[in-house]
Amino acid sequence: MKLLFIGGGRFVGHHLLEAALHAGHQVTVFxxxxSCTEWPAGVDVRVGDRRSDLRALRQPQDRWDAVVDCCAYLPSEVHSLAAALQGRAARYVLISSVSAYAGFAQPNQEDSPLGSLPDDDPEVLSGTVNGRTYGPLKAMxxxxxxxxxxEADCLRIRPGLVVGPQDPTQRFTYWPARLARAQDGEPVLAPGRPEAAVQWIDARDLACFTLQALEAGRHGAVNVHTAPDAMHLGAVLAEMAAALGRRPRWVWRSDAELLAAELKPWNDLPLWLPADGEYAHFMRNANARAVSWGLQTRSVVETxxxxxxxxxxxxxxxxxFDKAGLSAARERALLGAGA
Ligand SMILES: NC(=O)c1ccc[n+]([C@@H]2O[C@H](COP(=O)([O-])OP(=O)(O)OC[C@H]3O[C@@H](n4cnc5c(N)ncnc54)[C@H](OP(=O)(O)O)[C@@H]3O)[C@@H](O)[C@H]2O)c1
Structure with missing residues:
Protein backbone atom coordinates (compact mmCIF):
# COMPACT_ATOMS: atom_id res chain seq x y z
CA MET A 1 0.00 0.00 0.00
CA LYS A 2 0.98 3.64 -0.40
CA LEU A 3 0.72 5.13 3.09
CA LEU A 4 0.96 8.72 4.29
CA PHE A 5 1.93 9.22 7.93
CA ILE A 6 1.13 12.54 9.54
CA GLY A 7 3.85 12.60 12.22
CA GLY A 8 5.77 9.35 12.16
CA GLY A 9 8.89 10.84 13.74
CA ARG A 10 8.64 9.65 17.31
CA PHE A 11 7.16 7.05 19.63
CA VAL A 12 3.78 5.78 18.28
CA GLY A 13 4.42 7.10 14.78
CA HIS A 14 8.02 5.84 14.81
CA HIS A 15 6.90 2.29 15.61
CA LEU A 16 4.10 2.48 13.04
CA LEU A 17 6.55 3.62 10.41
CA GLU A 18 8.93 0.76 11.25
CA ALA A 19 6.09 -1.77 11.03
CA ALA A 20 4.92 -0.35 7.70
CA LEU A 21 8.41 -0.45 6.18
CA HIS A 22 8.94 -3.96 7.52
CA ALA A 23 5.70 -5.05 5.82
CA GLY A 24 6.94 -3.60 2.52
CA HIS A 25 4.58 -0.62 2.23
CA GLN A 26 5.54 2.55 0.38
CA VAL A 27 5.70 5.37 2.92
CA THR A 28 5.44 9.16 2.87
CA VAL A 29 5.85 11.11 6.13
CA PHE A 30 4.71 14.66 6.81
CA SER A 35 11.33 15.38 16.13
CA CYS A 36 13.24 13.38 13.56
CA THR A 37 15.76 14.45 10.96
CA GLU A 38 17.10 11.09 9.77
CA TRP A 39 14.65 8.76 8.08
CA PRO A 40 15.04 5.18 6.88
CA ALA A 41 15.99 4.77 3.22
CA GLY A 42 13.08 4.93 0.84
CA VAL A 43 10.84 7.15 2.97
CA ASP A 44 9.39 10.11 1.08
CA VAL A 45 9.73 13.03 3.50
CA ARG A 46 7.50 16.10 3.29
CA VAL A 47 7.95 19.04 5.65
CA GLY A 48 5.30 21.40 6.94
CA ASP A 49 3.24 22.39 9.97
CA ARG A 50 -0.18 20.77 9.78
CA ARG A 51 -1.70 23.74 11.59
CA SER A 52 -0.58 26.29 9.04
CA ASP A 53 0.96 24.86 5.87
CA LEU A 54 -0.05 21.61 4.20
CA ARG A 55 1.17 22.56 0.71
CA ALA A 56 3.84 19.83 0.77
CA LEU A 57 1.00 17.29 0.46
CA ARG A 58 -0.26 18.73 -2.79
CA GLN A 59 2.18 17.47 -5.41
CA PRO A 60 0.26 16.69 -8.63
CA GLN A 61 0.78 12.93 -8.59
CA ASP A 62 0.11 12.46 -4.87
CA ARG A 63 -2.27 9.58 -4.15
CA TRP A 64 -2.33 7.39 -1.06
CA ASP A 65 -4.26 4.25 -0.17
CA ALA A 66 -4.47 5.49 3.41
CA VAL A 67 -3.36 8.32 5.66
CA VAL A 68 -2.34 7.35 9.18
CA ASP A 69 -2.74 10.40 11.39
CA CYS A 70 -0.45 10.12 14.41
CA CYS A 71 -0.73 13.66 15.72
CA ALA A 72 -4.30 14.99 15.37
CA TYR A 73 -5.36 16.67 18.59
CA LEU A 74 -7.99 19.08 17.20
CA PRO A 75 -11.00 18.63 14.92
CA SER A 76 -9.74 21.60 12.89
CA GLU A 77 -6.53 19.65 12.16
CA VAL A 78 -8.59 16.82 10.68
CA HIS A 79 -10.73 19.20 8.60
CA SER A 80 -7.72 21.04 7.17
CA LEU A 81 -5.91 17.79 6.38
CA ALA A 82 -8.96 16.42 4.56
CA ALA A 83 -9.27 19.68 2.62
CA ALA A 84 -5.60 19.58 1.62
CA LEU A 85 -5.80 15.97 0.51
CA GLN A 86 -9.08 16.54 -1.36
CA GLY A 87 -9.92 12.88 -1.75
CA ARG A 88 -6.36 11.79 -2.57
CA ALA A 89 -6.20 9.46 0.44
CA ALA A 90 -8.78 6.70 0.13
CA ARG A 91 -8.82 5.75 3.80
CA TYR A 92 -8.12 7.54 7.07
CA VAL A 93 -6.69 6.08 10.25
CA LEU A 94 -6.85 8.31 13.30
CA ILE A 95 -4.73 7.53 16.33
CA SER A 96 -7.34 8.62 18.87
CA SER A 97 -7.38 7.58 22.55
CA VAL A 98 -9.53 5.91 25.19
CA SER A 99 -9.51 9.41 26.69
CA ALA A 100 -12.20 10.18 24.09
CA TYR A 101 -14.82 8.52 26.33
CA ALA A 102 -17.13 10.77 28.30
CA GLY A 103 -16.22 9.31 31.68
CA PHE A 104 -14.45 6.57 33.57
CA ALA A 105 -16.86 5.90 36.42
CA GLN A 106 -17.40 2.62 34.54
CA PRO A 107 -15.23 0.71 32.08
CA ASN A 108 -15.88 1.68 28.45
CA GLN A 109 -16.42 -0.25 25.27
CA GLU A 110 -16.43 1.16 21.77
CA ASP A 111 -20.09 2.24 21.83
CA SER A 112 -19.85 4.02 25.21
CA PRO A 113 -20.65 7.75 25.14
CA LEU A 114 -17.84 10.01 23.98
CA GLY A 115 -16.76 13.28 25.55
CA SER A 116 -17.68 16.63 24.07
CA LEU A 117 -17.16 20.33 24.59
CA PRO A 118 -19.22 23.18 23.14
CA ASP A 119 -17.81 24.59 19.89
CA ASP A 120 -17.62 28.00 21.57
CA ASP A 121 -15.62 26.74 24.56
CA PRO A 122 -12.72 29.23 24.79
CA GLU A 123 -10.12 26.45 24.93
CA VAL A 124 -11.68 24.69 21.94
CA LEU A 125 -11.66 27.98 20.04
CA SER A 126 -8.01 28.59 20.91
CA GLY A 127 -6.96 24.98 20.22
CA THR A 128 -5.68 24.48 23.76
CA VAL A 129 -4.91 20.83 24.49
CA ASN A 130 -4.73 20.12 28.21
CA GLY A 131 -6.02 17.63 30.77
CA ARG A 132 -9.57 18.95 30.46
CA THR A 133 -9.77 19.23 26.68
CA TYR A 134 -7.55 16.40 25.39
CA GLY A 135 -10.16 13.62 25.54
CA PRO A 136 -13.21 15.54 24.25
CA LEU A 137 -11.09 17.04 21.45
CA LYS A 138 -10.05 13.54 20.41
CA ALA A 139 -13.74 12.57 20.27
CA MET A 140 -14.45 15.70 18.21
CA GLU A 151 -17.48 5.04 8.04
CA ALA A 152 -16.21 2.11 5.93
CA ASP A 153 -13.04 4.08 5.10
CA CYS A 154 -12.32 5.39 8.58
CA LEU A 155 -10.50 3.52 11.34
CA ARG A 156 -10.41 5.13 14.81
CA ILE A 157 -7.74 3.55 16.96
CA ARG A 158 -8.25 4.21 20.69
CA PRO A 159 -5.10 3.20 22.57
CA GLY A 160 -4.96 3.12 26.32
CA LEU A 161 -1.74 4.22 28.03
CA VAL A 162 0.99 3.69 25.42
CA VAL A 163 4.27 2.39 26.85
CA GLY A 164 7.59 1.03 25.67
CA PRO A 165 10.83 2.15 24.04
CA GLN A 166 10.89 5.75 22.70
CA ASP A 167 8.13 6.90 25.08
CA PRO A 168 8.71 10.65 25.58
CA THR A 169 6.20 10.95 28.44
CA GLN A 170 8.50 9.27 31.05
CA ARG A 171 5.41 7.69 32.67
CA PHE A 172 5.76 3.91 32.43
CA THR A 173 9.54 4.29 32.04
CA TYR A 174 9.71 5.63 35.60
CA TRP A 175 9.11 2.15 37.02
CA PRO A 176 11.83 0.12 35.29
CA ALA A 177 14.25 3.06 35.77
CA ARG A 178 13.37 3.32 39.49
CA LEU A 179 13.74 -0.42 40.00
CA ALA A 180 17.05 -0.53 38.15
CA ARG A 181 18.64 1.58 40.91
CA ALA A 182 16.93 -0.19 43.85
CA GLN A 183 19.23 -2.04 46.24
CA ASP A 184 18.14 -5.28 47.88
CA GLY A 185 15.72 -4.42 50.70
CA GLU A 186 15.57 -0.74 49.75
CA PRO A 187 12.14 0.78 50.43
CA VAL A 188 10.39 1.74 47.20
CA LEU A 189 7.16 3.72 47.34
CA ALA A 190 4.24 1.95 45.64
CA PRO A 191 1.04 3.94 45.04
CA GLY A 192 -2.52 3.09 46.02
CA ARG A 193 -3.52 -0.57 46.12
CA PRO A 194 -1.72 -3.68 44.90
CA GLU A 195 -5.01 -4.99 43.52
CA ALA A 196 -5.64 -1.91 41.34
CA ALA A 197 -6.20 -2.86 37.70
CA VAL A 198 -3.52 -1.80 35.25
CA GLN A 199 -3.89 -1.61 31.49
CA TRP A 200 -1.59 -0.40 28.71
CA ILE A 201 -0.41 -1.09 25.20
CA ASP A 202 3.21 -1.49 24.15
CA ALA A 203 3.71 0.94 21.24
CA ARG A 204 5.15 -1.90 19.12
CA ASP A 205 2.01 -4.00 19.63
CA LEU A 206 -0.12 -0.95 18.86
CA ALA A 207 1.81 -0.45 15.62
CA CYS A 208 1.51 -4.07 14.58
CA PHE A 209 -2.21 -4.14 15.38
CA THR A 210 -2.97 -0.88 13.56
CA LEU A 211 -1.17 -1.98 10.45
CA GLN A 212 -2.87 -5.38 10.42
CA ALA A 213 -6.27 -3.75 10.90
CA LEU A 214 -5.55 -1.39 8.01
CA GLU A 215 -4.37 -4.23 5.78
CA ALA A 216 -7.49 -6.22 6.64
CA GLY A 217 -9.74 -3.30 5.67
CA ARG A 218 -11.10 -2.84 9.21
CA HIS A 219 -13.07 0.27 10.03
CA GLY A 220 -14.85 1.84 12.99
CA ALA A 221 -13.55 2.48 16.49
CA VAL A 222 -11.47 0.04 18.47
CA ASN A 223 -9.91 0.13 21.94
CA VAL A 224 -6.33 -1.08 21.83
CA HIS A 225 -4.77 -2.22 25.09
CA THR A 226 -4.30 -5.22 27.31
CA ALA A 227 -7.35 -7.07 28.63
CA PRO A 228 -9.36 -5.53 31.47
CA ASP A 229 -8.42 -6.91 34.90
CA ALA A 230 -5.62 -9.05 33.43
CA MET A 231 -2.90 -7.09 35.25
CA HIS A 232 -2.78 -5.63 38.75
CA LEU A 233 -0.35 -3.07 40.07
CA GLY A 234 1.23 -5.13 42.85
CA ALA A 235 1.87 -8.11 40.59
CA VAL A 236 3.11 -5.93 37.72
CA LEU A 237 5.63 -4.11 39.92
CA ALA A 238 6.78 -7.39 41.46
CA GLU A 239 7.16 -8.97 38.02
CA MET A 240 9.20 -6.03 36.75
CA ALA A 241 11.46 -6.12 39.81
CA ALA A 242 12.03 -9.87 39.46
CA ALA A 243 12.78 -9.52 35.74
CA LEU A 244 15.39 -6.86 36.51
CA GLY A 245 16.86 -8.93 39.35
CA ARG A 246 15.83 -6.46 42.08
CA ARG A 247 14.41 -7.20 45.51
CA PRO A 248 13.10 -3.93 46.88
CA ARG A 249 10.90 -3.60 49.94
CA TRP A 250 7.63 -2.20 48.66
CA VAL A 251 6.07 0.45 50.87
CA TRP A 252 2.47 1.02 49.85
CA ARG A 253 0.96 4.44 50.46
CA SER A 254 -2.81 4.79 50.25
CA ASP A 255 -4.69 7.08 47.86
CA ALA A 256 -5.59 9.31 50.82
CA GLU A 257 -1.96 9.62 51.99
CA LEU A 258 -0.70 10.43 48.50
CA LEU A 259 -3.45 12.92 47.78
CA ALA A 260 -2.84 14.59 51.16
CA ALA A 261 0.80 14.95 50.11
CA GLU A 262 -0.49 16.73 46.97
CA LEU A 263 0.80 14.11 44.59
CA LYS A 264 -0.84 14.16 41.17
CA PRO A 265 -2.23 10.79 40.07
CA TRP A 266 -0.96 9.38 36.77
CA ASN A 267 2.06 11.65 36.44
CA ASP A 268 3.75 12.00 39.85
CA LEU A 269 3.41 8.27 40.39
CA PRO A 270 2.80 6.61 37.05
CA LEU A 271 0.16 3.85 36.86
CA TRP A 272 -1.56 5.30 39.95
CA LEU A 273 -5.23 6.33 39.67
CA PRO A 274 -7.19 6.72 42.93
CA ALA A 275 -9.98 4.17 43.40
CA ASP A 276 -12.56 6.88 44.12
CA GLY A 277 -11.41 9.41 41.53
CA GLU A 278 -13.00 10.37 38.22
CA TYR A 279 -10.54 8.07 36.40
CA ALA A 280 -11.20 5.07 38.65
CA HIS A 281 -11.89 2.74 35.70
CA PHE A 282 -9.56 4.35 33.14
CA MET A 283 -7.49 1.16 33.04
CA ARG A 284 -10.37 -1.30 32.88
CA ASN A 285 -11.77 -0.74 29.38
CA ALA A 286 -12.94 -3.57 27.14
CA ASN A 287 -10.58 -4.89 24.45
CA ALA A 288 -12.74 -7.72 23.05
CA ARG A 289 -13.08 -6.08 19.63
CA ALA A 290 -9.32 -5.67 19.26
CA VAL A 291 -8.78 -9.27 20.34
CA SER A 292 -11.31 -10.44 17.77
CA TRP A 293 -9.33 -8.49 15.15
CA GLY A 294 -6.13 -10.26 16.22
CA LEU A 295 -4.54 -8.04 18.90
CA GLN A 296 -1.46 -9.63 20.47
CA THR A 297 0.19 -8.06 23.51
CA ARG A 298 3.66 -8.84 24.77
CA SER A 299 4.57 -9.59 28.37
CA VAL A 300 5.19 -7.10 31.18
CA VAL A 301 8.74 -8.41 31.38
CA GLU A 302 9.52 -7.83 27.70
CA THR A 303 8.12 -4.31 27.75
CA PHE A 321 12.27 12.45 35.02
CA ASP A 322 11.16 16.04 34.76
CA LYS A 323 7.74 15.24 33.24
CA ALA A 324 6.67 12.25 35.34
CA GLY A 325 7.73 10.26 38.38
CA LEU A 326 9.12 11.10 41.79
CA SER A 327 12.57 12.46 42.43
CA ALA A 328 14.67 10.38 44.84
CA ALA A 329 14.46 13.19 47.42
CA ARG A 330 10.68 13.43 47.21
CA GLU A 331 10.29 9.68 47.45
CA ARG A 332 12.52 9.62 50.57
CA ALA A 333 10.46 12.40 52.12
CA LEU A 334 7.23 10.54 51.42
CA LEU A 335 8.60 7.30 52.79
CA GLY A 336 9.61 9.03 56.02
CA ALA A 337 12.40 8.11 58.37
CA GLY A 338 10.74 4.91 59.60
CA ALA A 339 10.23 3.29 56.20
N1 LIG B 1 1.23 8.39 24.83
C1 LIG B 1 0.09 7.81 25.18
O1 LIG B 1 -0.03 7.21 26.26
C2 LIG B 1 -1.09 7.87 24.22
C3 LIG B 1 -2.27 7.25 24.61
C4 LIG B 1 -3.37 7.27 23.74
C5 LIG B 1 -3.25 7.91 22.52
N2 LIG B 1 -2.11 8.53 22.19
C6 LIG B 1 -2.03 9.21 20.87
O2 LIG B 1 -0.97 8.69 20.12
C7 LIG B 1 -0.61 9.65 19.12
C8 LIG B 1 0.89 9.68 18.99
O3 LIG B 1 1.45 10.24 20.15
P1 LIG B 1 3.03 10.44 20.21
O4 LIG B 1 3.33 10.92 21.58
O5 LIG B 1 3.71 9.25 19.69
O6 LIG B 1 3.33 11.55 19.14
P2 LIG B 1 2.91 13.08 19.00
O7 LIG B 1 3.72 13.92 19.90
O8 LIG B 1 1.44 13.23 19.03
O9 LIG B 1 3.33 13.35 17.50
C9 LIG B 1 4.64 13.46 17.18
C10 LIG B 1 4.79 13.42 15.66
O10 LIG B 1 3.91 14.34 15.03
C11 LIG B 1 4.66 15.35 14.37
N3 LIG B 1 3.98 16.63 14.59
C12 LIG B 1 3.62 17.17 15.79
N4 LIG B 1 3.01 18.34 15.59
C13 LIG B 1 2.98 18.56 14.25
C14 LIG B 1 2.49 19.59 13.42
N5 LIG B 1 1.90 20.67 13.95
N6 LIG B 1 2.61 19.47 12.08
C15 LIG B 1 3.20 18.39 11.54
N7 LIG B 1 3.69 17.37 12.27
C16 LIG B 1 3.59 17.45 13.60
C17 LIG B 1 6.03 15.30 15.03
O11 LIG B 1 7.06 15.70 14.18
P3 LIG B 1 7.68 17.18 14.27
O12 LIG B 1 7.86 17.52 15.72
O13 LIG B 1 8.96 17.05 13.53
O14 LIG B 1 6.70 18.06 13.60
C18 LIG B 1 6.17 13.80 15.31
O15 LIG B 1 6.58 13.11 14.14
C19 LIG B 1 -1.24 10.96 19.54
O16 LIG B 1 -2.32 11.25 18.69
C20 LIG B 1 -1.75 10.69 20.96
O17 LIG B 1 -2.93 11.42 21.24
C21 LIG B 1 -1.01 8.53 22.99
Missing amino acids: NRGK AEAAALQHWA ARDTLAWWQGLPADQQG
Missing part, protein backbone atom coordinates in the same frame (compact mmCIF):
# COMPACT_ATOMS: atom_id res chain seq x y z
CA ASN A 31 5.88 16.66 9.83
CA ARG A 32 7.75 19.82 10.83
CA GLY A 33 11.18 18.18 10.74
CA LYS A 34 11.74 18.77 14.46
CA ALA A 141 -11.52 14.85 15.92
CA GLU A 142 -13.08 11.41 15.36
CA ALA A 143 -16.39 13.05 14.45
CA ALA A 144 -14.57 15.44 12.12
CA ALA A 145 -12.97 12.49 10.32
CA LEU A 146 -16.40 11.02 9.63
CA GLN A 147 -17.43 14.23 7.87
CA HIS A 148 -14.76 13.58 5.22
CA TRP A 149 -14.34 9.81 5.04
CA ALA A 150 -17.18 7.28 4.97
CA ALA A 304 9.92 -3.43 30.99
CA ARG A 305 13.30 -4.85 29.88
CA ASP A 306 13.18 -3.21 26.44
CA THR A 307 12.04 0.12 27.87
CA LEU A 308 14.87 0.07 30.41
CA ALA A 309 17.44 -0.83 27.75
CA TRP A 310 16.24 2.03 25.55
CA TRP A 311 16.25 4.49 28.47
CA GLN A 312 19.73 3.42 29.60
CA GLY A 313 20.97 4.03 26.05
CA LEU A 314 19.83 7.66 26.08
CA PRO A 315 22.42 10.41 26.65
CA ALA A 316 22.69 11.14 30.40
CA ASP A 317 21.05 14.54 30.03
CA GLN A 318 17.92 12.86 28.64
CA GLN A 319 17.55 10.32 31.43
CA GLY A 320 15.87 12.71 33.88
